[in-house]
Amino acid sequence: MVAGLSILSWVVYGATLEVCPTCSIRTIREGVRLAQPHDTVWVRPARYTEWDVPIDKPLTIIADSGAILDVQFRGQGLIIHNVDSVTVIGLAIRNIAFSSLEELSAVTVLNARYFRLLNLRIDSVFFGILVEHSVHGEIAHCVIRSSTSGHDEATMGNGIHLWKSDSIHIHHNYIEGMRDGIYFEFVTASLIEHNTSVGNLRYGLHFMFSNNDVYQYNWFERNGAGVAVMFSRNIQMLHNTFIHNWGMSAYGLLLKEIYDGVIQHNRFIRNTTAIRIEGSTRIHYEYNVFIDNGWAVSFVGGAYDNFFFRNDFSGNSFDVAYFGRPNNNRFMENYWSKYSGYDLDRDSLGDVPYRPVGLFTYLTMQVPETVVLLYSFLIRILDLAERLFPVLTPVEIQDPRPRLYPWHSLSSEA
Template structure:
């Protein structure tokens, strides 16, 4: 009798010490199912069991230490109702199955007019996944992946699939496969997101009419890859230290009629990489201290470059695969500011050089034929190679700017100071982690 009483007291104490495990975290799914549409559920500072499905309009609000943890077999939270709001808690432990057609995520949204905000996401395949879901708001979330060593083993920070008219703003994404991936997703808007340590910070595939402004991409293998996507607005974004062999700040591949304006491309392996793209307007950008400022493949035509500041790059611009005729380096009598790269005179003081700039180079063939050339662009041997070919008259015209702008010297020091501040903060945050990872065309570290 005494033993029975002792066992009863022991189990009772365990029940009261850790009720979240004994009651399956208060049966969160049952609580949700019992709520009336439009109700508000305030979660406490403790862990709740995940793999929940929300099928009615409601609001879930957590607090500092609220965690919803999945069992590793599916989505942690599936939103299958409209007008759902999730805020202020941590979500973790979705399925990591890469072979499932379901594409598991910490939070997967299948419906419209929902709000996901102030959520922390850890240890999940995709972070937030919008699947055929429209008019949603995704803001102020923090999504952490496993880092560059495990990019292939995980999904994307925010994945938007066949979804339109969504607002994605003020999110921080670090260490996922791609930061934000848009797939057949039109007319979405993305503002003020910060993305680092991913494969591509931004990846567009077959997605048209999107707006992407004031976002920051740092220390990714590629800043933004825009593929088979048209009529985008990329404005006031920062592409800083996206570096490694075959890396870039911004890639335009089979991308047409896009507006690339007021962006900063600083210390990337390539600032802009343009291939099989037409009718893009590249205007009022800062393209500074990259290995190659602009790499333009001859398959790309009808680009317009105007009023850009293209300075202090190892190579200002190179055309690969042919002469690349049909691209314009000025518009309405305004060319580009090439800094001190090309000496100019301006006798009539109209802010435009008196003579066109014609840039010759022999490096296009070397870069095209030898993949590893990009690793040695700062070597003195490259400059010797250029001089030898120049003396033999074998170099070709890379571009001709008929109306080069006189250098604007006033804001350059301020820009460099701001960029150094950003880099310093990133170094302090990342500690002793290496800043750059180098990948070849096949994705292998080299």
């Protein structure tokens, strides 16, 4: 930690106030109170039983490993309020109680600018990091963990919760066991990358009414429902992995009323539904990989002008399903593991179109109860027959030039 400090010393200026149980300053609250703007508060290893610690001046708080802010379920942790340039590094914060009245959290950021929350270790909390009306923030290398056992959606908070904020950079965080891993509502021009969001009760990542954001290189695994992007424009979703979001109403990615986005180079592995589309317009789906999902792409209405280009579909029980009308969505040069066409001109593209909506998919679209025939011999025979002599399956959805070989090397091992 000392070596770490010397490396970090360039960010530190002003005076340094040391906080420890045997120091003259024994609490974080006292350290903050005594500090001048732009001072550094150095929190030494110990357990500090404090709550609702206000941070109302530009400060850097650096905590040694082992420095724990134990709220003991009596309120909130740090409250960064109406202030610029607050940096908190390395502090562990734990034990925030559920409240039905307030969004109690380990770190609350209100009306702040240029805040940085780095290397925080947050355990057993209601909300993890709550950011409202703030801009130019960074939340990085934090670990936020709670337990979902004994809870439902109503009694749990989110890991990183942003509301009406702008230009926030959230990266390399690990979030587990919250309601939503990362929650965005009215958040713009922000970047979410290299985060891992695992085993959250509802969504690994949840976007609401947030425009012009990017999330990339994130890992979403075993979340109750998956990742939801709703009512948003111009979201770029790149290089993310959606894995094993499995359950009756689970999906890798739920898109609801989103416009003009880009979904590229993502991997969808073993999700009940890889992408469930309840309204998506002008989205380019390119170079994504869909492996061993129940449904790879499921249109549930309101999807227009989407373009699926050069994606890999392998081993999915149902490749494409739609409820309602097929509309004008297009597929081109995708790889389909179930395709059995030929390629006479040797351009690696099949010479006969592929209809990704299989017969069984079609039947279940018409009468959902027919799904009880899943894996039956009859369905195998019918699917095969339909593939040879397509009669029933919709001609509107087809890939006129299906790729014969996958674009990526495919493995269901993530």
